[in-house]
Amino acid sequence: MWKIKLAEIIEEKMLYGEKVNLGVSEMELAKLKKHVWRELEKDLPSDYISVLKIINGLEFNGFILYGIDEEFLEEIPKQPINGLISINKDWYENEGECKISCVNE
Numbered sequence: 041m042w043k044i045k046l047a048e049i050i051e052e053k054m055l056y057g058e059k060v061n062l063g064v065s066e067m068e069l070a071k072l073k074k075h076v077w078r079e080l081e082k083d084l085p086s087d088y089i090s091v092l093k094i095i096n097g098l099e100f101n102g103f104i105l106y107g108i109d110e111e112f113l114e115e116i117p118k119q120p121i122n123g124l125i126s127i128n129k130d131w132y133e134n135e136g137e138c139k140i141s142c143v144n145e
Contacts, residue, residue: 043094046091046094046095046098049098049100050095052100053100058119059118059119060095060098060118060119061095061097061098061117061118061119061121062095062096062118063092063094063095063096064092064093064096064107064108065114067114068096068108068112068113068114069092069093071108071112072084072092072108072109072112072125075109075112075125076124076125079125079128079129080125080128091105092107092108095107096108096113096117096121097117097119097122097123098119099119099120099122104122106121106122106127107121107122107124108121108123109121109123109124109126110123111123
């Protein structure tokens with residue numbers, strides 16, 4: 041089902057001359073898995089890995105699919121990527137700030 045929807049999104053983006061990122065290589069996936077474990081202490085879900093093999097990150101109509109952080113990529117992406125590790129670190133830091141300010145109020 042998701043592959044059909046993804047194909048529709050890609051087709052629509054191409055109508056407007058927008059490019060999409062290709063899927064990632066096994067080497068790039070290996071780097072991501074290693075760094076996700078080191079930075080977030082999590083394993084990547086196999087479904088997410090399957091998606092990354094087809095498309096590395098996507099922004100469409102308010103939906104964001106986090107991709108591999110650019111520092112781990114072998115080639116420059118066609119579309120800017122919100123990297124999984126960096127975004128999760130940002131969310132974690134912001135969540136911590138909110139808890140501190142909420143507790144002090």
